[in-house]
Amino acid sequence: MLDVGASRRRPRMTPGIDQTWLIPALPLIAAGVIAVTRREARRTAIALAVGAMGLSFILSCLALATLLDAGPGTGFYTNFPWFDVGAGTVDLGLLLDPMGALMLVMVSFVGLLIFVFSIGYMEHDPNATRFFGFMSLFAAAMLGLVIANSLLLLFICWELVGLASYLLIGFWFHKPAAALAARKAFITTRIGDLGLLLGMIWLYDATGTLLFYDGGAGVLETGPLSTLLTAPGVIGIPAATAIAVLIFCGAVGKSGQFPLHVWLPDAMEGPTPVSALIHAATMVAAGVFLAARVVPLLQLDLGIPDVPFHALSVVAWTGAITALLGAVLAVAQSDIKRVLAYSTVSQLGYMMLAVGVGGWVAAIFHLLTHAFFKSLLFLGAGSVIHAAHHEQDLRALGGLRGRMRATFVTFAIGMMALAGVPFLFSGFWSKEAILHAAAGWQVSHLPLYIGLAAAGLTAFYMTRLLAGIFLGSPRSSAANLAHENRSVITIPLVLLAVGSVLLGFLGTPAWPWLQSFLTGSTPHWEPSHILAEGGALMFGASLIVGVGIGIGYVLYGRRPRANATDPDPIEAALPALWRALAGRLGFDEFYDATVIRLHTALGALSDWLDRHVWDGAVRGVASLGEMTGVASQQTDEEVVNAGFDAGCDSLRGTGRSYSRGQSGEPQSYIRGIAMALVVLALILVLGGVS
Numbered sequence: 001m002l003d004v005g006a007s008r009r010r011p012r013m014t015p016g017i018d019q020t021w022l023i024p025a026l027p028l029i030a031a032g033v034i035a036v037t038r039r040e041a042r043r044t045a046i047a048l049a050v051g052a053m054g055l056s057f058i059l060s061c062l063a064l065a066t067l068l069d070a071g072p073g074t075g076f077y078t079n080f081p082w083f084d085v086g087a088g089t090v091d092l093g094l095l096l097d098p099m100g101a102l103m104l105v106m107v108s109f110v111g112l113l114i115f116v117f118s119i120g121y122m123e124h125d126p127n128a129t130r131f132f133g134f135m136s137l138f139a140a141a142m143l144g145l146v147i148a149n150s151l152l153l154l155f156i157c158w159e160l161v162g163l164a165s166y167l168l169i170g171f172w173f174h175k176p177a178a179a180l181a182a183r184k185a186f187i188t189t190r191i192g193d194l195g196l197l198l199g200m201i202w203l204y205d206a207t208g209t210l211l212f213y214d215g216g217a218g219v220l221e222t223g224p225l226s227t228l229l230t231a232p233g234v235i236g237i238p239a240a241t242a243i244a245v246l247i248f249c250g251a252v253g254k255s256g257q258f259p260l261h262v263w264l265p266d267a268m269e270g271p272t273p274v275s276a277l278i279h280a281a282t283m284v285a286a287g288v289f290l291a292a293r294v295v296p297l298l299q300l301d302l303g304i305p306d307v308p309f310h311a312l313s314v315v316a317w318t319g320a321i322t323a324l325l326g327a328v329l330a331v332a333q334s335d336i337k338r339v340l341a342y343s344t345v346s347q348l349g350y351m352m353l354a355v356g357v358g359g360w361v362a363a364i365f366h367l368l369t370h371a372f373f374k375s376l377l378f379l380g381a382g383s384v385i386h387a388a389h390h391e392q393d394l395r396a397l398g399g400l401r402g403r404m405r406a407t408f409v410t411f412a413i414g415m416m417a418l419a420g421v422p423f424l425f426s427g428f429w430s431k432e433a434i435l436h437a438a439a440g441w442q443v444s445h446l447p448l449y450i451g452l453a454a455a456g457l458t459a460f461y462m463t464r465l466l467a468g469i470f471l472g473s474p475r476s477s478a479a480n481l482a483h484e485n486r487s488v489i490t491i492p493l494v495l496l497a498v499g500s501v502l503l504g505f506l507g508t509p510a511w512p513w514l515q516s517f518l519t520g521s522t523p524h525w526e527p528s529h530i531l532a533e534g535g536a537l538m539f540g541a542s543l544i545v546g547v548g549i550g551i552g553y554v555l556y557g558r559r560p561r562a563n564a565t566d567p568d569p570i571e572a573a574l575p576a577l578w579r580a581l582a583g584r585l586g587f588d589e590f591y592d593a594t595v596i597r598l599h600t601a602l603g604a605l606s607d608w609l610d611r612h613v614w615d616g617a618v619r620g621v622a623s624l625g626e627m628t629g630v631a632s633q634q635t636d637e638e639v640v641n642a643g644f645d646a647g648c649d650s651l652r653g654t655g656r657s658y659s660r661g662q663s664g665e666p667q668s669y670i671r672g673i674a675m676a677l678v679v680l681a682l683i684l685v686l687g688g689v690s
Helices: 022-035 042-070 098-121 128-146 151-169 176-207 222-230 239-254 263-269 272-281 283-293 311-330 336-356 360-387 405-419 426-439 446-470 487-506 513-519 535-557 569-573 575-582 584-660 666-689
Strands: 076-085 088-096
Touching: 022 042, 022 128, 042 076, 042 088, 042 098, 042 128, 088 098, 088 151, 098 128, 098 272, 098 283, 098 360, 098 487, 098 513, 128 151, 128 272, 128 283, 151 176, 151 239, 151 263, 151 272, 151 283, 176 222, 176 239, 176 263, 222 239, 239 283, 239 311, 263 272, 263 336, 272 283, 272 336, 272 360, 283 336, 283 360, 311 336, 311 446, 311 584, 336 360, 336 426, 336 446, 360 405, 360 426, 360 487, 360 513, 405 426, 405 446, 405 487, 405 535, 426 446, 426 487, 426 535, 446 535, 535 569, 569 575, 575 584
Parallel strands: none
Antiparallel strands: 076 088
16 A cells, blocks of 8 residues: 555656556456357357456566565556546546555456366356356456546446446356345445445545545545545534545445345355355455555544544454354355355455554455465365366265365365464464454454454364365265366366465565565564564464364364264254354344335335326326316317407408409499499489488
């Protein structure tokens, strides 16, 4: 992230950013070409999608190299006008900073591996061409979001991510569950996006810009931030707090945070590569990225006295609740993808917790490591599902360790990285960074304890998942027939497994290169820092993880279930609790009974008003207009036209009478003159006599 403080150089323009726009443009062009490609041209679609993603990865690496060459704390941006509004213009911009560069490399690399995996996974799907087009659109939107130097451009890409997720979650739209899940995801995330939109409007009204950096005039720079401090608030809440919380609402929806977490597990209805892309590298990562990007806005109200609550506190508590809730619900799920989905909810909660307690660097570190091992786990689950003829019920699998050795080994690496097994796996280092940040939060230590509890639960349910899939003996014919997949599926697993191990060593306390790169400082090799910086907390967290794995192994690994119908050990011991957790604590039923029912009632009321009130009013106005027209017609025809016609008839009669005297015969004229003379003579004679 680019620091807005005086100790950091302001981002400057450089030729290195001139090609950055190509990173999202290439997958976008591929998506456009695939959209007009024939359905049968599967190979063409694959070549376009994978080729564009590969080129984007190369350009992302070059962009990262540009920043590394430029030195610590350097960032580049360029702004340009989009359209005119009155006397002003609406500007957009592109930004390349350390956080954005790392995200570009992660999204393009993980996305490329998911694309390659999809070649094998979707080989028998008749709509594979359409699938790769949607995936390219998804990747393009996320890459565009990462390099946006404008909250408006970020929002445009944000909504494109939502559109692509809707298309991919509901890709198998002939399945009612998939169509319902797509609608649920789209509508639920729109609730959060409404808050984001309102925050953007308020922010623009208060500052006059939505650019992040603009030579001191961007919303993350000193000038507009100072303006926000004095902007009028609402109901006692400062404008800085309200705007920050509204923007965070968008992140809550996109990253599946409580209470808008309900869409994320249902997103499993899409093909497994979609699950990997949504839950690791793109959609859910967008919410955490947004929160980390606008940290200067989130922490602005810390300097305002007598604030009822701080925006960062809202972020921290939301993340802590979500981390624990996701971990608890994952314990009792039987669908292997749904277990991983709730795990994603929990891990995203960790990241939001880190942002809220002031550890945005730890949040980005965990976001990057999580992208690798969660993609690995989802693709590993996809490998199992593909080999087991689309069987994904944990209870019906088992015994796949010897049948799918490559998948087992890589899945085990992903499991240990997610569980935070010390000291080899990346998840351990990034999760420890979050716990250390939580330990230093002066407001409360409760989020730290929640994080530790979630860590133990994560180790437990991931051990349950690994044992249920790979240990014991096959519990169904599908599992009995499973075998290892082709290399196009296993090679991405191996590469992601390597990344799940190596990436963590870029951010250890001994050599915190990643943290230094993000903050603009120079890393130093200090092995003693591993234990000096919170060694007791590291030991305690590791012990909790060990206990979680141990309990999981005792319940599920030492004596795996023999039959698919056997009850879960927890279910046998605590059936009521198990039913509640398996039923996701009734969140969906609660929303159905409240929000959905209210929405349905409002819809019915609107329909009744439309049919009987507004429609009646419209019909009444129409009838009044019709009556007015009839009256006008009668007045025109019976009064105006009748009077005019009568006058015309009288004039015509007079004309006819007059015309009779105009015969044109001289005899008639002489006769008339003679008669006139006789009349005149009579008048004179009679006048003389009298």
